[in-house]
Amino acid sequence: MILESLNVHQFRNYESLNIHFHPKLNIFLGNNAQGKTNLLEAIYVLALAKSHRTSKDRELMMFDTDESYINGIVRTSNQSFPLSISISKQGKRAKVNHLEVAKLSEFIGHLNVVLFAPEDLSIVKGSPQVRRKFLNVECGQISKVYLNALSQYQKLLIQKNHYLKERQVDPVMIDVLNSQLSEHASVIMAKRSSFIRMIETFAAEIHRDISNHKEMLSIAYNANIKIDDNEDLKTTIKSVFDDYIDKEIERMQTLVGPHRDDVIFFINGKNVGTYGSQGQQRTTALSVKLAEIELIYQETGEYPILLLDDVLSELDESRQTMLLSTIKNRVQTFVTTPSISDISHDILEDMETFTIIDGTVNDER
Numbered sequence: 001m002i003l004e005s006l007n008v009h010q011f012r013n014y015e016s017l018n019i020h021f022h023p024k025l026n027i028f029l030g031n032n033a034q035g036k037t038n039l040l041e042a043i044y045v046l047a048l049a050k051s052h053r054t055s056k057d058r059e060l061m062m063f064d065t066d067e068s069y070i071n072g073i074v075r076t077s078n079q080s081f082p083l084s085i086s087i088s089k090q091g092k093r094a095k096v097n098h099l100e101v102a103k104l105s106e107f108i109g110h111l112n113v114v115l116f117a118p119e120d121l122s123i124v125k126g127s128p129q130v131r132r133k134f135l136n137v138e139c140g141q142i143s144k145v146y147l148n149a150l151s152q153y154q155k156l157l158i159q160k161n162h163y164l165k166e167r168q169v170d171p172v173m174i175d176v177l178n179s180q181l182s183e184h185a186s187v188i189m190a191k192r193s194s195f196i197r198m199i200e201t202f203a204a205e206i207h208r209d210i211s212n213h214k215e216m217l218s219i220a221y222n223a224n225i226k227i228d229d230n231e232d233l234k235t236t237i238k239s240v241f242d243d244y245i246d247k248e249i250e251r252m253q254t255l256v257g258p259h260r261d262d263v264i265f266f267i268n269g270k271n272v273g274t275y276g277s278q279g280q281q282r283t284t285a286l287s288v289k290l291a292e293i294e295l296i297y298q299e300t301g302e303y304p305i306l307l308l309d310d311v312l313s314e315l316d317e318s319r320q321t322m323l324l325s326t327i328k329n330r331v332q333t334f335v336t337t338p339s340i341s342d343i344s345h346d347i348l349e350d351m352e353t354f355t356i357i358d359g360t361v362n363d364e365r
């Protein structure tokens with residue numbers, strides 16, 4: 001799929017912007033703090049109805065304004081349609097093909113993105129939270145069922161944690177909440193498990209190529225509640241929740257569940273986070289990102305768009321070349337960079353450069 005154009009109003013430091021994109025490569029070039037990442041963020045919000053940098057929507061609205069919107073035209077292999085999202089103090093409203101959606105989860109999935117930012121290089125070494133965010137964003141883009149289960153689970157979890165903090169906690173009430181939580185947890189965990197199996201297949205192949213067949217990458221789902229393929233997931237989860245009721249009442253918080261899941265990466269059987277070199281950790285992150293592109297293609301029949309936020313300079317020439325061979329002519333790509341010299345010359349063929357200065361864009365076509 002391709003994002004043909006973007007129209008932004010009062011978003012971050014953009015008062016107003018109308019821009020047409022190149023179908024292959026778009027470079028957002030500019031000095032620090034001019035608005036390169038803001039532009040990438042606008043595309044991300046149009047895809048996922050939320051920012052990758054903040055959970056506070058009011059930060060997205062231009063200073064001293066109270067409404068912001070982002071419109072875009074998306075072209076897939078068989079259709080072209082507008083997407084729009086507006087952000088105000090009252091919340092977010094989104095439209096697909098001019099029709100307002102009742103829930104934002106219905107909006108997600110019309111423009112698929114893979115974002116690769118410097119923080120992603122820490123997917124292996126960073127906190128489990130980073131990996132859970134990765135699971136949620138990726139599973140959510142390919143499965144509405146996952147998105148719904150996640151949103152219900154998170155709401156119930158807040159409710160349960162609130163309740164656990166009250167002075168008089170009734171275990172019967174906790175049991176009711178646990179039954180509902182286990183229902184959604186079973187969906188989340190089943191989807192995460194199959195997603196990791198699929199992404200592992202693609203990432204292992206990519207990693208093998210990058211490492212000249214020297215390294216075998218494997219990825220394990222380190223579920224907080226151990227699951228067995230032969231058991232009924234919901235029943236297993238519920239019985240683990242039951243086992244923890246007393247402890248949770250004592251500690252006043254939910255101690256088990258998919259909100260504590262993790263993912264572990266291995267190279268040749270050794271944990272990359274613990275034993276891997278920095279280079280191996282970077283290659284693993286790159287392999288996983290490239291695998292996401294292939295996985296979205298397999299699941300949706302369309303390649304996602306790729307957002308590279310200041311990450312090319314972090315990759316050496318051979319990793320940039322690997323990235324290039326995966327995306328070439330297939331994946332519309334948006335790159336932010338302070339300097340074109342950071343980018344391998346092989347990549348800079350068929351493209352358009354947009355120079356960003358203080359929230360304005362100069363198209364150098």
Ligand SMILES: Nc1ncnc2c1ncn2[C@@H]1O[C@H](COP(=O)(O)OP(=O)(O)OP(=O)(O)O)[C@@H](O)[C@H]1O
Binds near residue numbers: 011013033038060
């Ligand atoms: N809500 C907002 N309203 C207006 N301006 C904003 C808002 N949020 C951020 N900015 C401004 O946007 C600018 C930062 O933009 P951005 O993060 O896109 O920088 P960048 O061009 O990617 O720079 P770098 O190369 O340093 O990452 C800052 O000047 C900041 O003050």
